[in-house]
Amino acid sequence: MKAEQPTQPIALETAHLSRAVVGKVLTDDINVQVHIGEVVAVVGPSGSGKSSFLRLLNRLDEPTGGTVRLNGEDYRKLAPQELRRRVSMVMQTAYLFPGTVAENVAYGPRHCGQRPLAEQIDALLHRVGLSGYQERNASNLSGGEAQRVSIARTLANAPEILLLDEPTSALDEDSARGVEDLVLDIIRERRMTCVIVTHNNAQARRIAHRTMIIQGGKLVAIGPTQEVLRDD
Amino acid sequence: MTEFLVSLDRNVAVGMAQAAAAIALCLGVVALCRRFAVHVERETAVSLARGLVQMVAVGLVLALLLHGSLLIGALILLAMTFAAAVTASRRAPEIKNRLVLSFYAIAAGSSVVIAVLLATRAVTSQIVVLVPVGSMIIANAMNACAQAMERFRADITAHVGLIETGLALGADPAATVAPYVQSAVYASLLPRLDMLKSLGLVWIPGVMAGMLVSGASPVYAGIFQFIVVAMILAASGIAGLVATLLMRARAFSSAAQLTLRAAEPDKFATPQP
Numbered sequence: 001m002k003a004e005q006p007t008q009p010i011a012l013e014t015a016h017l018s019r020a021v022v023g024k025v026l027t028d029d030i031n032v033q034v035h036i037g038e039v040v041a042v043v044g045p046s047g048s049g050k051s052s053f054l055r056l057l058n059r060l061d062e063p064t065g066g067t068v069r070l071n072g073e074d075y076r077k078l079a080p081q082e083l084r085r086r087v088s089m090v091m092q093t094a095y096l097f098p099g100t101v102a103e104n105v106a107y108g109p110r111h112c113g114q115r116p117l118a119e120q121i122d123a124l125l126h127r128v129g130l131s132g133y134q135e136r137n138a139s140n141l142s143g144g145e146a147q148r149v150s151i152a153r154t155l156a157n158a159p160e161i162l163l164l165d166e167p168t169s170a171l172d173e174d175s176a177r178g179v180e181d182l183v184l185d186i187i188r189e190r191r192m193t194c195v196i197v198t199h200n201n202a203q204a205r206r207i208a209h210r211t212m213i214i215q216g217g218k219l220v221a222i223g224p225t226q227e228v229l230r231d232d
Numbered sequence: 233m234t235e236f237l238v239s240l241d242r243n244v245a246v247g248m249a250q251a252a253a254a255i256a257l258c259l260g261v262v263a264l265c266r267r268f269a270v271h272v273e274r275e276t277a278v279s280l281a282r283g284l285v286q287m288v289a290v291g292l293v294l295a296l297l298l299h300g301s302l303l304i305g306a307l308i309l310l311a312m313t314f315a316a317a318v319t320a321s322r323r324a325p326e327i328k329n330r331l332v333l334s335f336y337a338i339a340a341g342s343s344v345v346i347a348v349l350l351a352t353r354a355v356t357s358q359i360v361v362l363v364p365v366g367s368m369i370i371a372n373a374m375n376a377c378a379q380a381m382e383r384f385r386a387d388i389t390a391h392v393g394l395i396e397t398g399l400a401l402g403a404d405p406a407a408t409v410a411p412y413v414q415s416a417v418y419a420s421l422l423p424r425l426d427m428l429k430s431l432g433l434v435w436i437p438g439v440m441a442g443m444l445v446s447g448a449s450p451v452y453a454g455i456f457q458f459i460v461v462a463m464i465l466a467a468s469g470i471a472g473l474v475a476t477l478l479m480r481a482r483a484f485s486s487a488a489q490l491t492l493r494a495a496e497p498d499k500f501a502t503p504q505p
Contacts, residue, residue: 060396062487080488085402095397098411111403150397157402 008036011193012161016066017056026052028217037191041198041208041225049217050197054165057195058087085112088159092166094146096138101149104138108157116156124152128182144175164196201229255280294360302357309366313339316374324381326492333478334377341373341471345463354459365460369467372424376468377475380420384476387412388483388492395490405484413476420472424465431461
């Protein structure tokens with residue numbers, strides 16, 4: 001079971017967040033507050049704008065209206081690289097860089113001038129159930145293993161906020177359940193602030209304190225997960 | 233003017249007859265292709281007509297400007313550089329200001345090399361020498377620029393997922409596309425490297441052939457040809473590098489977002505197995 005919904009300061013806040021591309025509205029005036037240690041699920045039909053919303057939260061795409069505040073500060077005041085280390089994303093498909101698993105896990109710290117210790121990489125891989133995978137070629141992993149490496153790689157940045165874009169949707173059922181359990185455990189033990197996009201309402205029930213429903217780029221409902229998804 | 237008219241002697245008539253023979257041979261090849269359902273009739277006809285008209289026009293201009301100043305030669309090369317930029321810029325329709333980008337890249341490559349050729353007196357500033365040699369340099373810089381742009385564009389649009397993963401992990405945009413910069417510059421240099429390697433073994437280029445026909449020392453003609461091909465390699469390297477780096481700068485927004493992409497962001501992405 002997930003922890004009780006925390007009453008903590010606001011970690012992430014969107015204010016009239018919008019994005020339109022060549023006349024098509026992808027995200028339409030969304031106002032949401034996410035508290036420290038809270039897990040918020042984003043659900044909605046395919047093409048409703050869930051992933052588009054998520055990509056605005058770490059500024060992979062630029063809002064055409066409104067903004068995002070991180071600990072009360074407009075995120076445009078932060079260098080994009082710093083913002084993305086603090087608000088890190090695990091993508092739907094695990095794109096691994098050419099090289100070893102250890103090199104992949106070290107990617108984030110290495111690109112901000114740090115050299116992570118081998119022990120730190122070992123610990124992260126152990127945490128995601130891939131002990132002994134350090135020197136494996138990243139291109140020879142299964143989908144589930146690749147997604148676990150992707151999670152370890154994101155955690156190596158020690159992010160304040162974790163964004164998950166349907167991290168299990170590209171996996172087979174067994175791998176998906178394993179990765180979901182892993183994500184759930186990590187969120188709980190680290191009390192991470194997390195926004196997860198999912199098309200799976202059962203997954204949202206298992207993970208999220210609150211759930212928001214997006215349709216046509218608009219926020220149509222938000223509240224405690226059990227209430228929002230009650231009629232589902 | 234009298235001198236110009238005199239230059240249009242009977243050699244021109246002979247040349248036109250020889251050109252007609254070359255055209256006849258090309259048309260024969262087109263007919264052969266047609267038998268195998270390869271239809272290049274219209275394109276070949278247009279290309280042959282354009283090529284002949286353009287080269288006759290160039291000959292007329294050179295005949296008129298034979299004794300012109302270095303400034304006139306520089307203006308001709310500038311016009312050629314602009315025309316080359318128009319051609320190369322068509323390879324990257326997604327890039328803003330691509331004409332300016334191509335112009336900078338081709339001008340950088342060719343101007344440095346032509347300046348070195350003039351400074352070392354490998355070529356004189358006479359238009360009749362400067363323009364043909366300069367045009368070879370510009371044409372190769374154009375090809376290198378176009379090849380680099382095309383390769384970089386193709387690599388970026390094929391690896392959107394990987395690049396955005398790097399960005400999402402806080403990497404600098406330049407770091408996320410570093411492998412594609414390398415491959416684009418290498419791709420633009422490769423034909424010129426092959427050209428240099430095969431020099432004298434597989435082919436004897438036109439400049440050397442022309443010098444031999446006009447009675448120059450074969451050894452000097454060979455050395456001069458090497459200088460020209462080496463300078464073509466240098467011009468191509470500069471043009472390819474400048475084009476790729478300028479394109480890299482335009483591939484990202486000021487907020488480190490990837491803006492160069494195919495219509496469907498992940499359409500060409502290569503997912504993990």
